[in-house]
Amino acid sequence: MSEQASASTSPSGFFTEENSVATVNARMGRDVDPRLAEVMACLVKHLHNFAREINLTQDEWDFGIDFLTRTGQICTQERQEFILLSDTLGLSMLVDAINNRRPSGATENTVFGPFHVEGCPVRQMGDQICLDGKGESCLFIGRVLDLDGNPVAGAKIDVWSDNAEGYYDVQQPDIQPKWNNRGVFVTGADGRYSFVGIKPVSYPIPDDGPVGKMLNSLGRHPYRPAHMHYMVRAEGFQKLVTHTFVGGDPYLNSDTVFGVKKTLVAPFTRVESGNTLWRSDYDFVLARPRQKR
Ligand code: BEZ
Ligand code: FE
Secondary structure: OOHHHHOOOOOOOOOOOOOHHHHHHOOOOOOOOHHHHHHHHHHHHHHHHHHHHOOOOHHHHHHHHHHHHHHHHOOOOOOOHHHHHHHHOOHHHHHHHHHOOOOOOOOOOOOOOOOOOOOOOEOOOOOEOOOOOOOOEEEEEEEEEEOOOOEOOOOEEEEEOOOOOOOOHHHOOOOOOOOOOEEEEEOOOOOEEEEEEEOOOOEEOOOOOHHHHHHHHOOOOOEEOOEEEEEEEOOOOOOEEEEEEEOOOOOOOOOOOOOOOHHHEEOOEEEEEOOEEEEEEOOEEEOOOOOOO
């Protein structure tokens, strides 16, 4: 704790630059939920110390308030600019890492993103999920295993990706078929899964709002490297939310939301078998609820 943060309140309870943290936190009621009290007290401490450390000017804070206002104003049911802000500041990945510490060998989590849609139809193993006929066809194939290498039966694998032009179906409801490049698959006793989609392409996150402006001001691009999203749920295992990334993608080392992990970069092999141009093999390894790092 900094010196200022530990300064005590004045007897009058009046606010000073030196006692700001203690004075604000002393206002907390007695019957406040203990975790809420802990989170808010820590937030106040870091916010005040941030302003103090950089000598925040009035103009800068007015800009900050205006930025947050614009971030809220652009949010709709379909557009969540605050999640984009959290993602591009690396906060989503940090919270994800804190909450998904798994033993080595278990597949790593990564950011969920805003484009998952609950309720996608369950498909048969091997089915095609690309419904707009665009892109380079790719077979996605592998197994769902536990940490001892045993197959996991009854695992529900929810997959989603952008189309060949870099947009999710929900971004183009009047252009793409519903459930384009999405599917849910359930493993049998052998833990195997397979489906045909497209080799995903890299795309910019929505950058026509305040977060896009922020990235531009910071000399950052808005691109994510090409990836396929997975959410794997099975009874008796931790939920896995992850992607596989296309090896060799030019944005692998500069993902605008920091989602890439080395273990999630998957092989995409050119096969040219029938109508299928690519094949990507990847096994998902699930941890039990108490298996933590
Ligand atoms: C995505 O991969 O779908 C995504 C993740 C974070 C922000 C925007 C998009
Ligand atoms: Fe994505």
